[in-house]
Amino acid sequence: MAKQSGEVVCELKHVDKVYEGAVPTPALLDINLQVRRGEFLVVLGASGSGKTTLLNVMGLLDTPTSGQVWLAGRNAADLSEEQRAALRSRYMGFVFQFHYLLPEFTVLENALLPCNIVGKQMVSANRERVKELLERVGLGDRLKYRPSQLSGGQQQRVAIVRALANNPELVLADEPTGNLDSKNGFAVFEMMRFMNRQTGTAFVVVTHDERLAQEADRVVVLEDGRIVKDEVQRPAMTHEL
Amino acid sequence: MIDRFSLSVAIRHLLFYKGQTLLTMGVVAVSVTLIIFLGALIGGLQKRLISSVTGAIPHVVIRQPERQPVAAWEVAAATDGTLYLGERVKLQQQKRKIEDWQIWEGRLPSYSENIRAVSPVVEGQAFVNRNEKRKAVSVVGMFPEKHNAVVDIQSKLVRGRFFGLNGGEAVIGFKLAEEFGLGLGDKIRVVSADGNVANYTVAGIFDTGFSVVDSSTVFVPLRDAQSLFGVGNAVTTIGLKLKRIFEAKDLAQQIALQVPYETRSWMEDNQQLLSGLRAQSQSSNLILVFTTIAAGFGIASIMITSVVTRLREIGILKAVGATNRQILQIFAIEGTLLAFFGAVAGAIQGIALSLILYSIRTQVSETGRTAEVFPFDLTPDLVIRAVVIAVLVGLAASWYPAWRAARVNAIEVIRGV
Ligand SMILES: Nc1ncnc2c1ncn2[C@@H]1O[C@H](COP(=O)(O)OP(=O)(O)OP(=O)(O)O)[C@@H](O)[C@H]1O
Ligand SMILES: [Mg+2]
Numbered sequence: 136m137a138k139q140s141g142e143v144v145c146e147l148k149h150v151d152k153v154y155e156g157a158v159p160t161p162a163l164l165d166i167n168l169q170v171r172r173g174e175f176l177v178v179l180g181a182s183g184s185g186k187t188t189l190l191n192v193m194g195l196l197d198t199p200t201s202g203q204v205w206l207a208g209r210n211a212a213d214l215s216e217e218q219r220a221a222l223r224s225r226y227m228g229f230v231f232q233f234h235y236l237l238p239e240f241t242v243l244e245n246a247l248l249p250c251n252i253v254g255k256q257m258v259s260a261n262r263e264r265v266k267e268l269l270e271r272v273g274l275g276d277r278l279k280y281r282p283s284q285l286s287g288g289q290q291q292r293v294a295i296v297r298a299l300a301n302n303p304e305l306v307l308a309d310e311p312t313g314n315l316d317s318k319n320g321f322a323v324f325e326m327m328r329f330m331n332r333q334t335g336t337a338f339v340v341v342t343h344d345e346r347l348a349q350e351a352d353r354v355v356v357l358e359d360g361r362i363v364k365d366e367v368q369r370p371a372m373t374h375e376l
Numbered sequence: 377m378i379d380r381f382s383l384s385v386a387i388r389h390l391l392f393y394k395g396q397t398l399l400t401m402g403v404v405a406v407s408v409t410l411i412i413f414l415g416a417l418i419g420g421l422q423k424r425l426i427s428s429v430t431g432a433i434p435h436v437v438i439r440q441p442e443r444q445p446v447a448a449w450e451v452a453a454a455t456d457g458t459l460y461l462g463e464r465v466k467l468q469q470q471k472r473k474i475e476d477w478q479i480w481e482g483r484l485p486s487y488s489e490n491i492r493a494v495s496p497v498v499e500g501q502a503f504v505n506r507n508e509k510r511k512a513v514s515v516v517g518m519f520p521e522k523h524n525a526v527v528d529i530q531s532k533l534v535r536g537r538f539f540g541l542n543g544g545e546a547v548i549g550f551k552l553a554e555e556f557g558l559g560l561g562d563k564i565r566v567v568s569a570d571g572n573v574a575n576y577t578v579a580g581i582f583d584t585g586f587s588v589v590d591s592s593t594v595f596v597p598l599r600d601a602q603s604l605f606g607v608g609n610a611v612t613t614i615g616l617k618l619k620r621i622f623e624a625k626d627l628a629q630q631i632a633l634q635v636p637y638e639t640r641s642w643m644e645d646n647q648q649l650l651s652g653l654r655a656q657s658q659s660s661n662l663i664l665v666f667t668t669i670a671a672g673f674g675i676a677s678i679m680i681t682s683v684v685t686r687l688r689e690i691g692i693l694k695a696v697g698a699t700n701r702q703i704l705q706i707f708a709i710e711g712t713l714l715a716f717f718g719a720v721a722g723a724i725q726g727i728a729l730s731l732i733l734y735s736i737r738t739q740v741s742e743t744g745r746t747a748e749v750f751p752f753d754l755t756p757d758l759v760i761r762a763v764v765i766a767v768l769v770g771l772a773a774s775w776y777p778a779w780r781a782a783r784v785n786a787i788e789v790i791r792g793v
Contacts, residue, residue, distance in 0.1 A: 223697035
């Protein structure tokens with residue numbers, strides 16, 4: 136699948152998110168953000184600054200209180216629940232802070248989960264590629280293992296391959312290395328960077344680790360729900376695959 | 377439409393959590409076993425009870441209506457002003473006879489396919505005398521081959537023969553034989569209520585298990601009974617045996633319009649028994665309903681636990697793009713599969729249990745005749761119904777858990793580690 140570089144894969148326009156409750160908590164305030172294809176974007180910010188909320192809104196897991204979310208050139212507010220689910224399974228990939236693999240499925244099956252949700256053709260179309268990805272992250276000999284038989288770092292690598300299984304336009308990763316020691320964390324980060332360069336998939340990665348941030352094309356810093364810094368460190372890779 | 381992905385997740389989950397799967401299937405299996413076991417047992421007991429009542433009698437009897445004396449003022453002729461008085465004559469049982477029985481015997485089978493057998497009979501009260509002993513019995517004159525379809529004597533013979541009975545021969549029950557110390561070839565003397573006397577040679581002894589028949593019925597050829605009771609060439613009743621005995625009342629009413637005689641079915645003579653059976657059926661249905669409901673709650677509660685313990689998994693599935701419909705189907709499929717396989721296991725258990733208990737027999741008579749202790753009536757209908765009900769209950773019971781699962785909010789789950 137040839138991906139056009141530079142095109143906007145996700146855009147937030149004046150997004151506010153206020154959590155209702157006894158005391159309404161504003162989590163995002165007037166966020167404007169464009170993510171372009173091929174971009175590797177790191178989101179930094181103190182705890183409680185709204186990073187997870189931002190990813191959830193971009194990933195259509197949560198709806199903004201006001202403002203618009205555009206994905207694949209469509210306003211998310213106009214989409215049905217089914218269409219949102221379809222976007223999540225075909226257009227996006229998710230990596231969570233905790234790997235969240237399904238215990239009853241093998242490594243390969245877990246990695247192929249988004250394809251399975253879509254259907255048989257999607258599985259056969261991506262099976263070899265997913266196997267290759269697993270091999271590249273050093274799990275080629277563990278395809279039939281259960282998640283419980285893997286280390287934390289290995290599980291997180293499976294989760295990253297799962298996020299890439301459908302060859303998505305956009306991967307959203309919430310502190311993917313937060314649960315790993317620094318060596319493993321760095322390896323996982325490097326792997327995402329590598330995938331980004333290989334496939335041109337845009338990545339939005341939340342992290343606390345300033346060291347990792349230096350590897351990114353672009354850094355966005357959140358503070359109390361506002362973007363206080365949005366800096367391009369180097370131009371995104373352009374691919375003609 | 378069943379979603380392929382939901383099906384694969386459901387099956388994988390059932391296989392992965394074997395303990396939980398077996399437990400749920402066990403709950404269903406036990407209830408299905410109970411439903412089949414109880415259903416078959418109650419059905420069997422009812423059948424036994426009914427056959428103890430109807431086994432040795434015709435289901436419908438056709439006879440000449442009894443002539444009632446009419447009060448003088450009810451007679452139409454009295455309107456001309458003249459009142460005639462006369463002596464009241466009570467008609468003897470054997471005088472209420474059917475002369476043209478041969479015509480009806482030929483026609484009756486064509487009136488309804490429900491009629492299994494037709495047996496013309498001369499029946500009357502008489503005494504058996506032997507060595508100073510005397511006992512009131514019912515003498516039944518009949519054609520053995522025809523009458524055997526009404527009361528099975530031939531296969532219940534302990535000694536001697538029934539088919540091919542000759543003139544001057546009688547077949548009696550083993551209790552009567554014991555009481556009078558009779559064996560094959562012995563003579564008995566029978567005196568009718570009118571004082572007619574006949575001597576018979578005992579040609580056969582039977583044990584039907586129906587105590588009235590075994591202790592006080594004497595079967596003789598039709599001709600012999602006709603002369604004993606002085607009915608000429610007539611018979612006293614025509615007995616019908618039916619295929620479906622609960623239609624006896626309707627059939628009796630139908631035939632009453634087609635023959636110039638009175639008809640009466642076993643159902644009219646046993647109203648109390650029938651209403652008792654109906655009450656029993658209702659209470660057994662109630663037990664079955666509650667068993668089914670209990671099984672439903674069992675499935676539902678285990679499924680709800682399963683949803684709660686899998687919240688995270690559900691959240692992940694939704695986050696990576698599973699639709700609400702797919703999530704709903706996962707749990708609905710699981711519930712249905714659990715119920716189905718549990719029901720099949722339960723059906724096998726129920727059938728096995730019923731058959732094993734059914735095979736236990738006990739001797740019920742001195743002549744060595746045996747009968748099953750538990751009279752199971754195990755029909756395919758009962759088994760299929762139990763399985764179908766269990767599957768429907770499984771589907772219904774998993775509905776609420778499935779709905780809860782579909783409503784899981786992915787973010788809350790992902791956050792709430
Ligand atoms: N469900 C919720 N209800 C109410 N308030 C919430 C909810 N989720 C988050 N918040 C609030 O919104 C703000 C942003 O939360 P968010 O989880 O996005 O922060 P974060 O930057 O991801 O923090 P961390 O680095 O600790 O993960 C916080 O003040 C938090 O208390
Ligand atoms: Mg967070």
